[in-house]
Amino acid sequence: MAKETYITLKPKHEALNPYIAYYYFNASQADGYIKEYIFYPHYRNALTVYKNSEISFTAKTSMVTPKPDKPFELIYTGIHSEARTGKILAPFDKIGIVFQPLGINNLFPEALSTVIKESPTSDLNYFGSHFIETLEHVYATGQPANKVQLLNDFFVSHIHPFQEERLLKAIDLIFNKGLGVAEISDALNIHRKTLLRLFQKHLNCSPKEFSNVVKFRKAINTYQEHKPALTNLAYRNDYYDQSDFIKHFKKITGFNPKKFFSNLSHLGTEDTFWTLLNSK
Numbered sequence: 001m002a003k004e005t006y007i008t009l010k011p012k013h014e015a016l017n018p019y020i021a022y023y024y025f026n027a028s029q030a031d032g033y034i035k036e037y038i039f040y041p042h043y044r045n046a047l048t049v050y051k052n053s054e055i056s057f058t059a060k061t062s063m064v065t066p067k068p069d070k071p072f073e074l075i076y077t078g079i080h081s082e083a084r085t086g087k088i089l090a091p092f093d094k095i096g097i098v099f100q101p102l103g104i105n106n107l108f109p110e111a112l113s114t115v116i117k118e119s120p121t122s123d124l125n126y127f128g129s130h131f132i133e134t135l136e137h138v139y140a141t142g143q144p145a146n147k148v149q150l151l152n153d154f155f156v157s158h159i160h161p162f163q164e165e166r167l168l169k170a171i172d173l174i175f176n177k178g179l180g181v182a183e184i185s186d187a188l189n190i191h192r193k194t195l196l197r198l199f200q201k202h203l204n205c206s207p208k209e210f211s212n213v214v215k216f217r218k219a220i221n222t223y224q225e226h227k228p229a230l231t232n233l234a235y236r237n238d239y240y241d242q243s244d245f246i247k248h249f250k251k252i253t254g255f256n257p258k259k260f261f262s263n264l265s266h267l268g269t270e271d272t273f274w275t276l277l278n279s280k
Contacts, residue, residue, distance in 0.1 A: 003033045004026065004030070004035065005026065007144050008272065009023050009025075009145070011148060015159060016152055018103070019102075019103035019159075021098045023096065023147070024098065024270070026094040026095075027091075030091070032090070036086070036088075036277035038085050038086075039083065039085075040253060040273065040274075041083070042213065042217060043214050045077060045079065045098075045104055046077050046098045047076055048076075048095070049073070049096075050094050051135075052070060053070065054067040055075060060084050061086070062084065062085075063086075064088040064089065066089060072135055076119065077120045078112075078116065078120075079203055079213060081212065081252070082251070082253075083253050097155075102167070102168065102203070105202055106159055106162045107159065109160045112201070112202050113204055127154075134150055138150045138151060166194075167199070169188055170198070170207065173187060174207075181195065181207045181208055181211070184207065212248070215237060217271070219245075220271075220273060224273075230242075230258060233257070
C-alpha cells in the first residue's frame, strides 16, 4: 500500500489557464513516514496549503511537522536561485497552487513585493476568511476534481488583471527569444535599471536570476522529452559551452548534470521534478 498520494490537475478554466499552471494534492496518513527531498528553482511560484501541520524554515531547508490544533498553514514560495531541501513528517495533507510566472500577480491589486517581502513566506493570510472557508470545503470533499472546482471558483472571483506590459514583454523575450538583460533593455527601449526595478517589484528577483532559472528549467524539459547527450543538451539550451553548463547546474542544484539527472524523480503528470532522499 502506498505511503502517500500525489495527484496533479490543471484548472481547465478559461479565465485561470493563463495564470494557474496546475494544482497538486499530496497526502499521507502513514504515522512515522518521513518524506525528504530536494526541490529546485522554478520560474513558476506557488502557494502551498497544509492542514494540521506547522512549517519552519532555515536559509535552505524547510521542516513540516504534524500539529492537529493548527487548521491551515499557508506558504508562498517564489523565485529562488538555488536548490532547497524539504522534510515532511506524516501525517500530512498538502495542496499546491502552482502559478505561471506572473500568474499570482493577477490576484493582487498591489505589486507582489508589497504583499510578499521574502520567499518562502509562512502564515500568508492575504485572502482572509473567504479563502479559509473555501479551504474547509476543499478538504471536506474527497474528489480531486471537486477540490479543483472549489479552488477555481475562489480564484476566478479574485482576478485583478496584471497590466505592466513592459514586464510581460520582457518575460516573453526571455522564454521565446532567449534574450539577455541588455538585449531586452534594447528591444523594449527601457533602461536596465528600470528593467531591474520591474522584476524586483513584481517578481522579487532580478532579470538575470529569472533568466537563469528559465534556462535551467528548459534544459530539464529538453532532457525529459528527448534524452539527448549532455553535450548536446548544453548546446540546445544556449549554454556557452560544456563548462558553462556544468558550472550552472552545480551552482543551482549542488550536482553535476549527470548526477542530477540520474537522481531526478517525476511527481505527478506536470513538471514537478524532485530528488527524493531516504523517504521511509
